[in-house]
Amino acid sequence: MPLAERVATFDNDGTLCCEQPLQTQFFFAFGRVKELSAKDPTMIERQPFRAVLEDDYNTLFGLGKQALFELAFATHAGITEEGFEEIARRWLATARHPKFGRLFKECTYRPQVELLTYLRENGFKTYIVSAGGVDFMRAFSDEAYGVPREQVIGSSVKLRYDMKDDRVSLTKLPELNSFDDREVKALNIGLHIGRRPLLAFGNSDGDLAMMRYAKSGLGPRLALLLHHDDAEREAAYDREFRLSPLSEALDKAGDYGITVVSMKRDWKGVF
Amino acid sequence: MPLAERVATFDNDGTLCCEQPLQTQFFFAFGRVKELSAKDPTMIERQPFRAVLEDDYNTLFGLGKQALFELAFATHAGITEEGFEEIARRWLATARHPKFGRLFKECTYRPQVELLTYLRENGFKTYIVSAGGVDFMRAFSDEAYGVPREQVIGSSVKLRYDMKDDRVSLTKLPELNSFDDREVKALNIGLHIGRRPLLAFGNSDGDLAMMRYAKSGLGPRLALLLHHDDAEREAAYDREFRLSPLSEALDKAGDYGITVVSMKRDWKGVF
Numbered sequence: 001m002p003l004a005e006r007v008a009t010f011d012n013d014g015t016l017c018c019e020q021p022l023q024t025q026f027f028f029a030f031g032r033v034k035e036l037s038a039k040d041p042t043m044i045e046r047q048p049f050r051a052v053l054e055d056d057y058n059t060l061f062g063l064g065k066q067a068l069f070e071l072a073f074a075t076h077a078g079i080t081e082e083g084f085e086e087i088a089r090r091w092l093a094t095a096r097h098p099k100f101g102r103l104f105k106e107c108t109y110r111p112q113v114e115l116l117t118y119l120r121e122n123g124f125k126t127y128i129v130s131a132g133g134v135d136f137m138r139a140f141s142d143e144a145y146g147v148p149r150e151q152v153i154g155s156s157v158k159l160r161y162d163m164k165d166d167r168v169s170l171t172k173l174p175e176l177n178s179f180d181d182r183e184v185k186a187l188n189i190g191l192h193i194g195r196r197p198l199l200a201f202g203n204s205d206g207d208l209a210m211m212r213y214a215k216s217g218l219g220p221r222l223a224l225l226l227h228h229d230d231a232e233r234e235a236a237y238d239r240e241f242r243l244s245p246l247s248e249a250l251d252k253a254g255d256y257g258i259t260v261v262s263m264k265r266d267w268k269g270v271f
Numbered sequence: 272m273p274l275a276e277r278v279a280t281f282d283n284d285g286t287l288c289c290e291q292p293l294q295t296q297f298f299f300a301f302g303r304v305k306e307l308s309a310k311d312p313t314m315i316e317r318q319p320f321r322a323v324l325e326d327d328y329n330t331l332f333g334l335g336k337q338a339l340f341e342l343a344f345a346t347h348a349g350i351t352e353e354g355f356e357e358i359a360r361r362w363l364a365t366a367r368h369p370k371f372g373r374l375f376k377e378c379t380y381r382p383q384v385e386l387l388t389y390l391r392e393n394g395f396k397t398y399i400v401s402a403g404g405v406d407f408m409r410a411f412s413d414e415a416y417g418v419p420r421e422q423v424i425g426s427s428v429k430l431r432y433d434m435k436d437d438r439v440s441l442t443k444l445p446e447l448n449s450f451d452d453r454e455v456k457a458l459n460i461g462l463h464i465g466r467r468p469l470l471a472f473g474n475s476d477g478d479l480a481m482m483r484y485a486k487s488g489l490g491p492r493l494a495l496l497l498h499h500d501d502a503e504r505e506a507a508y509d510r511e512f513r514l515s516p517l518s519e520a521l522d523k524a525g526d527y528g529i530t531v532v533s534m535k536r537d538w539k540g541v542f
Contacts, residue, residue, distance in 0.1 A: 004413065152465065160458075166487065168457065170461040170484075187432060187441060216437065
C-alpha cells in the first residue's frame with residue numbers, strides 16, 4: 001500500500017490499556033471530585049458527586065448516562081486546555097491502579113505497544129480513536145504509546161476562545177462536542193483523518209463501526225478485536241461489562257471478517 | 272523548540288494560493304451547478320442557482336451567507352466522501368484560472384511552498400487551517416503543498432454512517448458541522464491538533480484569531496500576514512474584498528506583534 005495510505009486506528013481503553021475495574025479516566029474524575037469537594041462542601045449533597053464521595057459505584061453507574069456526563073463536565077470543564085493538561089499530568093504522575101499497583105499510565109499492554117512500534121517502523125501513522133476524553137488521553141499518549149497529541153481523536157467538549165491581557169486561551173465548556181463511540185468513531189475518522197484506515201483494533205461493540213469501516217475499504221485490510229479472556233493475568237469479561245460491552249462484535253466477528261485476538265492464547269506477556 | 276512542538280498552521284485561500292477574483296472552490300461549485308442543472312432543469316428557477324447559471328455574481332453575493340451555504344450543500348453534499356473526492360479531482364485536473372490561464376491547483380504561491388518545505392525540513396508539521404471545505408482542499412493539498420489530508424482542517428458538513436451490501440461509507444449531509452473561520456480556527460486547532468502553533472500565516476481578518484492564538488503562547492512565536500499589494504503580478508486588495516476582508520489585522524499588526532509580508536516588496540516571484 002502507498003505510504004500515505006498507511007493509517008492504523010486503535011481504541012484506547014481495553015485495547016491499549018487496562019479498563020478494569022473501570023476506565024482510568026473514571027479514577028481521575030473521582031479524584032478530581034474529591035479535590036473539588038474540599039473547596040465546595042455542598043457537592044456531597046448532589047448526585048452524581050455524592051455517590052463518588054461515598055465510593056458508591058453501584059449507585060453511580062445506575063444514575064445513567066447524563067449523570068456520567070455531569071461528572072465529566074464538572075471535573076474536566078471550566079478550565080483552559082493548558083490548565084487541564086497540567087492537572088491531568090500531575091494526577092498521572094502518581095496515581096496507581098488498585099489491583100496491579102503500577103501507575104495507571106503504565107497499565108498499557110506490551111504487545112500493543114510493540115504492534116504500534118512495528119506499524120510505525122513500517123511507515124504507518126498510528127492514531128488513537130477512543131470514547132475517552134481527548135484532552136485526558138493527550139496527557140499521556142506520547143509517553144505511553146508514542147502517539148503524538150495530534151493523532152489522538154476522542155470525546156470532546158466545546159471550547160471557548162478567550163482573550164485576557166492580550167493572551168488567547170481555549171476554555172473547556174460543560175457542553176458535549178462529540179461522544180466518540182460507535183458510528184461516531186468512523187465519522188470522526190472521516191473528519192480528522194480523511195482516510196479509511198488500513199487497520200483498526202478494538203475490544204468492544206463501541207469499536208465495531210470503526211472496524212467495519214476499515215475492513216470494508218478496497219484492497220488488503222485488517223480488523224482486530226481483543227478478547228479479554230485472561231482472568232489470571234488481567235481480566236476475563238465481555239458482554240457483561242456494562243460500561244463498554246463486547247457482544248455483537250464477538251458473535252459476528254467471523255461474518256464481518258474481524259480477527260479475534262485472545263489475550264490468554266495469543267499474548268506471551270500482558271503488561 | 273522541542274521537535275514535537277513544531278507545528279505551523281497556514282490559511283489556504285489568499286495565503287497559499289490565489290483567491291482572486293474568487294476562491295477556487297466557488298469556481299468548482301459553479302461548475303457543479305452547471306453539471307447538476309443539466310439533470311435538473313428546475314434549478315434555474317431557484318436562487319442561488321439562477322444567479323450562478325446566469326453568471327450573475329453580483330446578485331449571488333448579495334443573497335447573503337445562507338445562499339452561499341445552500342450553494343455549498345447542493346454541490347458538495349448528498350454524496351459519499353470518496354465520491355466527492357473523485358468529482359473534485361476530476362475538476363481540478365483540467366479547470367483553469369480565468370486570468371492566469373494555469374490550472375487552479377497550480378495557482379499556488381512559490382514562496383509559500385518553499386516556506387512549507389523549509390519548515391518541514393526543520394522538523395515542523397505543516398497544517399492547513401482554512402474556511403474552505405475540508406474535503407475540497409484534501410483533494411489537492413498533498414500535490415500542491417506537500418500537506419497530507421490528515422493535516423488539513425477546514426469547514427465541514429456533518430457526515431452519516433451508511434452500510435450497504437456490507438460496505439461502510441460516509442455520506443456528506445447538507446448540514447453544517449463547522450465553519451472554520453475567525454475564532455473557530457483556534458478552536459479547531461485545539462480540537463484537531465491539541466497544540467498551540469509556533470507559527471501561523473494568514474492573509475485576512477478571518478485568520479486573526481489563529482495568529483493571535485499562536486503569537487500569545489510562551490517562548491518564540493511567529494505570526495505572519497500576507498498583504499496583497501501587487502496588482503501587477505497578482506492582485507492588490509485588502510479591506511474591500513467582501514468575501515474575506517483584511518482590515519483589523521492590517522491596522523493592528525504592529526500592536527499584535529504580527530509581521531506583515533508585502534507580496535510586492537518581499538516576494539521575488541509569485542507563482
